[in-house]
Amino acid sequence: MSARERVAGTVANYVDERTGAAKWLKKNLKKVFPDHWSFMLGEVVLYSFIILLLSGTFLTFWFDPSMREVEYEGSYEPLEGLKMSAAYASTLHISFDVRGGLLMRQIHHWAALIFMAAMVAHLLRVFFTGAFRKPREMNWVIGVGLLTLGIVEGFLGYSLPDDLLSGTGIRIAEAIIQAVPVVGSYLAYFVFGGAFPGEVFIPRIYTVHVLLIPGIFLALITAHLMLVWYQKHTQYPGPGRTEKNVVGYPLLPVYMAKAGGFFFIVFGVTAFLGAVASINPVWLFGPYTPGQISAGSQPDWYMGWLDGLVRMAPPLETHAFGHTISWNILIPGLIIPGIIFTGMALYPFIESWMTGDKREHHLLDRPRNNPNRTALGAMSLTFMLVALINGGNDLIATHFDLSINQIMWGTRIGIIVLPPLVFVITKRICLSLQRADRDLVLHGRETGRLVMLPHGEFIEVHEPLTPERAYLLTQHEQLPALAVPETDEMGVANPQGARGKLRARLSRASQEQIPKPSVDEIRELESGHH
Amino acid sequence: MARISRYRRHRLAGPVLLLIALSTVGAGFSMARAETTKVVAAQSDKATLIAEGKEIFARGCSSCHGLNAEGAGIAPSLIGVGAASVDFQVATGRMPMADMSQQAMRKRPVYNEREIAALAAYVASLAPGPAAVTNEELAWERDGNTAQGGELFRNNCAMCHNFAAQGGALTAGKYAPTLMGVEPRHIYEAMLTGPQAMPVFSDKVLTPQEKLSIIKWIKHAEEEPAIGGAALGRVGPVTEGLLAWVLGLGIFIGIAVWLTTKAR
Numbered sequence: 001m002s003a004r005e006r007v008a009g010t011v012a013n014y015v016d017e018r019t020g021a022a023k024w025l026k027k028n029l030k031k032v033f034p035d036h037w038s039f040m041l042g043e044v045v046l047y048s049f050i051i052l053l054l055s056g057t058f059l060t061f062w063f064d065p066s067m068r069e070v071e072y073e074g075s076y077e078p079l080e081g082l083k084m085s086a087a088y089a090s091t092l093h094i095s096f097d098v099r100g101g102l103l104m105r106q107i108h109h110w111a112a113l114i115f116m117a118a119m120v121a122h123l124l125r126v127f128f129t130g131a132f133r134k135p136r137e138m139n140w141v142i143g144v145g146l147l148t149l150g151i152v153e154g155f156l157g158y159s160l161p162d163d164l165l166s167g168t169g170i171r172i173a174e175a176i177i178q179a180v181p182v183v184g185s186y187l188a189y190f191v192f193g194g195a196f197p198g199e200v201f202i203p204r205i206y207t208v209h210v211l212l213i214p215g216i217f218l219a220l221i222t223a224h225l226m227l228v229w230y231q232k233h234t235q236y237p238g239p240g241r242t243e244k245n246v247v248g249y250p251l252l253p254v255y256m257a258k259a260g261g262f263f264f265i266v267f268g269v270t271a272f273l274g275a276v277a278s279i280n281p282v283w284l285f286g287p288y289t290p291g292q293i294s295a296g297s298q299p300d301w302y303m304g305w306l307d308g309l310v311r312m313a314p315p316l317e318t319h320a321f322g323h324t325i326s327w328n329i330l331i332p333g334l335i336i337p338g339i340i341f342t343g344m345a346l347y348p349f350i351e352s353w354m355t356g357d358k359r360e361h362h363l364l365d366r367p368r369n370n371p372n373r374t375a376l377g378a379m380s381l382t383f384m385l386v387a388l389i390n391g392g393n394d395l396i397a398t399h400f401d402l403s404i405n406q407i408m409w410g411t412r413i414g415i416i417v418l419p420p421l422v423f424v425i426t427k428r429i430c431l432s433l434q435r436a437d438r439d440l441v442l443h444g445r446e447t448g449r450l451v452m453l454p455h456g457e458f459i460e461v462h463e464p465l466t467p468e469r470a471y472l473l474t475q476h477e478q479l480p481a482l483a484v485p486e487t488d489e490m491g492v493a494n495p496q497g498a499r500g501k502l503r504a505r506l507s508r509a510s511q512e513q514i515p516k517p518s519v520d521e522i523r524e525l526e527s528g529h530h
Numbered sequence: 531m532a533r534i535s536r537y538r539r540h541r542l543a544g545p546v547l548l549l550i551a552l553s554t555v556g557a558g559f560s561m562a563r564a565e566t567t568k569v570v571a572a573q574s575d576k577a578t579l580i581a582e583g584k585e586i587f588a589r590g591c592s593s594c595h596g597l598n599a600e601g602a603g604i605a606p607s608l609i610g611v612g613a614a615s616v617d618f619q620v621a622t623g624r625m626p627m628a629d630m631s632q633q634a635m636r637k638r639p640v641y642n643e644r645e646i647a648a649l650a651a652y653v654a655s656l657a658p659g660p661a662a663v664t665n666e667e668l669a670w671e672r673d674g675n676t677a678q679g680g681e682l683f684r685n686n687c688a689m690c691h692n693f694a695a696q697g698g699a700l701t702a703g704k705y706a707p708t709l710m711g712v713e714p715r716h717i718y719e720a721m722l723t724g725p726q727a728m729p730v731f732s733d734k735v736l737t738p739q740e741k742l743s744i745i746k747w748i749k750h751a752e753e754e755p756a757i758g759g760a761a762l763g764r765v766g767p768v769t770e771g772l773l774a775w776v777l778g779l780g781i782f783i784g785i786a787v788w789l790t791t792k793a794r
Contacts, residue, residue: 040786044779078676078750095758106758113774114782121779164684164693165766258789269781278758279770284694284751286684294688294766295698295706301771392768394699403632403703 033255034235034248038129041122043259047266048115049221055108056210062098064090065160065206067199076283084162084287087202091161091282107274112154114270116302119147127347127377129364131234133357137348139227144345146220149213151302156209158300161280162202167288168297170201172310179329197290237363237475239468246362296394305384308391309336312412340380354506356482368437369476371430372510378426379419386415427512434514437473440465441517442525474516482507576651583652586645590626599656604630611723612659613650618719620646622712624726632703633726660722665715670742670749679747682740686731694764695748700727710752714745 001009016022033039066086072079074089075096094101123143126132132140155173159166174196178184193200232246241247249255273279285294299307309332316327343350351373352358367374389396390411397404444462452458465473484504488495496503537543588597594605601607608615619625620641624634641649650662684693690706692698697708704727709717721741724730736744762769 035790035792037783037786037790040789041783044782044786078680078747078754080677082677082681102758109770110774110778113771114778117775117779118782121783164688262785262789265785266782269778273773273778274759276759277770277773278756278761280767281694281758281761281764283757284764286680286693289684292684292688294684294693295690296692296696296766296768298766298768300767301774304768304771395765395768397699397703398697398705401703404699405702 028229029250029252031229031251032246032248033233033251034246036236038125039233040262041118041125043262044118044266045115045122046221046225047263048111048118048270049217050263051111051267051270052108052115053214055104055111056214058104059094059101059108060210062090062094062101063087063160063206065203067162067197067202072287079283079286082287085202087160087162088282088287091163095283103271103274106277106279107271109157109279110273110277111270112157113279113300113302114266116150116154116300119150120302123147124377124381128367128374129234129236130361130370130373131364132348133361134348134352135231135360136227136234137352139224139231140348141345142220142224142227144341146217146224148341149216149220153209153213153217154300154302156205156213158280158303159205160202160209161282162288163282163285164288164292164294165280165282165285165297167197167290168293169299169303171196171290172307175329176310176333179326179333181325181330182323197288232362234362234364237366237472239471241363243360243362296398298392298395301388304391305387306333306337306391308387308389308393308411309333311393312387312390312408312415314412351510354503354510355479356507357479363475366476368430368433369513370510371427371434371512374430375423375427379423382422383415383419386411386418390415431512431514434516438514438517441470441473442521476516478513478516479511481511579648579651580655582645583648583650583655586641586649587652590640591649594627599653608653608656610657610659611653613654613662614660614719615723615725616650616653617646617662618716618723618725620649622716633705636707660719663715663718665713668714668718668742668745670714670745673739674742674744674746676743676747676750678740679743679745679750682736682744683747686736687744690728692765695751696764709748712748714749717745717748718742 012022064086068086069083070086070089072082072084072089072092074092076092079092091105094105096102126140126143155169159170159173174188174192177188177191180187188196191201191204192198193204233248235241235246235248238247249258286292298304310329313328313332316331318325318327365373367377390408393404393407393411396402396407444464447461447463449461450458451461464470482504484494484496484500487493494500587595587599591599591608594602595608596602596605599608601609616625619634621639621643623637623639626640627634628637639646647662653659654661683691683695687695690698690700691709692706695709698706700706706728718741720728721731721736721744722733731741762773
């Protein structure tokens with residue numbers, strides 16, 4: 001035993017005698033994680049969050065969350081002598097007079113955009129592979145909570161510098177709060193401590209941005225990861241992979257090295273972006289004044305769909321009993337997002353009700369093998385994309401020489417017509433892919449090699465699949481659709497009522513499949529037709 | 531007087547007086563004559579310029595604006611729009627219009643400076659209107675104030691032209707163009723005359739000095755280096771979001787695929 005090993009052993013022993021960590025570590029460092037690129041999307045979210053914490057802490061050292069009016073005396077000449085809030089002046093100070101300040105601001109903002117983008121990508125992976133099924137429904141709900149919080153947190157951060165763009169965003173947020181029926185104006189007064197803009201909202205959102213939401217984030221992320229740890233990670237199907245095992249690499253050393261390296265890559269790329277690409281150039285926007293606005297005022301991308309919905313809403317208002325209800329803001333700003341996020345959170349429960357499948361699942365679905373879910377996901381994505389495109393309608397108009405009105409009408413019609421169309425098309429594509437899988441299993445791969453038989457017939461040689469590939473294409477289960485009993489045991493007709501009928505209808509739709517090759521079919525083929 | 535009158539009988543008094551009288555009359559006459567010539571020359575020059583402008587107008591503009599610039603169904607009357615309007619529209623290439631679409635766009639001018647001056651003189655001769663200015667007349671570098679200009683720009687211009695003067699969309703395919711690379715005189719004339727969908731910013735709304743400040747700010751925005759790195763078009767968060775998805779997340783997915791590739 002070398003001297004170094006002896007020292008390491010002594011230290012380890014010292015820690016173990018006091019914490020009993022050895023046993024726990026021995027077990028957990030050997031924990032196996034399956035290996036797939038799409039499992040690393042969630043890691044990007046986690047690492048971006050760490051970058052956000054670190055760069056955000058740096059920014060708090062100089063940021064002054066106050067709406068006190070000051071005269072700018074910093075080194076950015078075009079704003080010299082202008083009256084502005086201390087928040088904006090200190091953001092300029094960070095950008096121009098603090099060493100590394102602008103880089104940190106840009107890293108913080110890029111990390112925020114990537115944080116949200118990676119979160120959405122992670123969510124799509126979880127959705128399309130059915131990773132949210134029992135026992136992971138709770139983790140899915142936590143994930144939806146994190147996504148919602150992320151949008152709010154990002155928006156608050158966008159609002160803090162108190163430049164013209166962030167003030168415009170806050171103004172729209174105020175309008176959405178006011179659109180709440182009956183109590184809207186009171187709520188807005190409560191939030192802003194009086195009439196807009198008031199003098200309190202920057203300090204208030206600062207506390208929420210740096211303390212409350214990051215705190216909730218930390219708690220939810222911890223719960224999210226502990227659940228992954230406890231329930232173990234899902235894995236893609238393949239030979240040797242079952243519902244009872246996890247095939248992959250142990251945490252130490254392989255996964256630890258990969259994940260650790262990946263953290264530094266994420267940090268490096270984000271820092272690179274912060275160094276070479278300008279983001280949120282607050283000095284160009286100027287200080288916020290309620291009387292000013294800029295053409296092309298946009299929210300960050302994760303709010304863009306919401307802005308797009310508000311932009312496309314037709315001007316509808318009703319006046320009743322001394323109250324005005326602005327449907328044009330209420331519907332796109334509150335009702336539709338409410339439906340989307342509630343629906344998203346409830347989806348695992350809805351799906352298990354539709355299919356009647358209450359079993360545990362640790363093997364992921366290939367998206368094509370669940371055409372209904374895949375189509376539903378593609379449909380929702382289309383809805384969001386159309387809304388997002390309308391969020392940038394003015395820039396699309398100027399940069400592609402189009403009319404903003406045409407884009408708005410295009411998206412108004414598109415948001416109603418395209419999602420169902422995409423649903424049908426996606427479902428058909430999934431079924432076609434299933435059919436292709438079936439052909440592949442039954443007839444093998446077309447080699448493109450033509451052979452003339454002695455009696456003159458030409459045939460194309462089909463090469464049988466490897467057993468691994470054939471297994472992958474046939475391992476999924478195809479459950480029968482739920483049926484509604486005609487009568488119950490007492491002979492009463494239609495015992496489950498309309499609910500049962502709906503459930504059976506949905507179940508039929510979600511179990512629509514191309515039958516995978518049966519054992520008999522394969523056996524018949526193997527016995528020698530081809 | 532007494533000292534001068536002492537010499538009134540001097541023998542040189544006569545010739546000196548004559549000399550003074552002659553030179554006074556001569557100089558006065560030549561000065562008066564020179565003035566007259568100049569006025570005549572300027573007038574005749576202006577008259578030729580107007581005549582020249584009328585001819586160019588008849589050839590290039592009258593098919594839409596009418597033979598006497600009285601306007602027609604498709605184009606407005608130009609009586610009273612002034613030389614500033616002509617200088618802006620023609621020297622930025624907006625007129626003659628390429629096509630009758632949403633609005634005239636900036637392009638390479640069809641006429642040269644002399645022809646534009648002639649057209650401007652002709653239109654200005656029809657009725658009084660705002661006069662054209664030259665870049666040299668506008669002392670924006672001296673009289674303008676960048677910070678004040680920025681404030682005025684955000685108050686009056688940014689809602690259409692974007693916070694960094696990059697342009698923006700208006701209704702039904704109309705747009706506020708980018709102000710990058712526009713000559714100071716054209717910015718000034720545009721504020722004065724309100725071309726296309728733009729409102730008029732008369733000297734009561736924005737004083738000439740304030741206009742110069744706006745020009746100074748725009749020129750500053752044009753020349754400001756991309757402080758934080760690639761400027762991404764200075765159009766706000768849309769391009770930033772695109773880059774975060776394509777470059778940011780794109781790179782991470784690429785690296786994740788590489789990290790999880792099985793060693794062969």
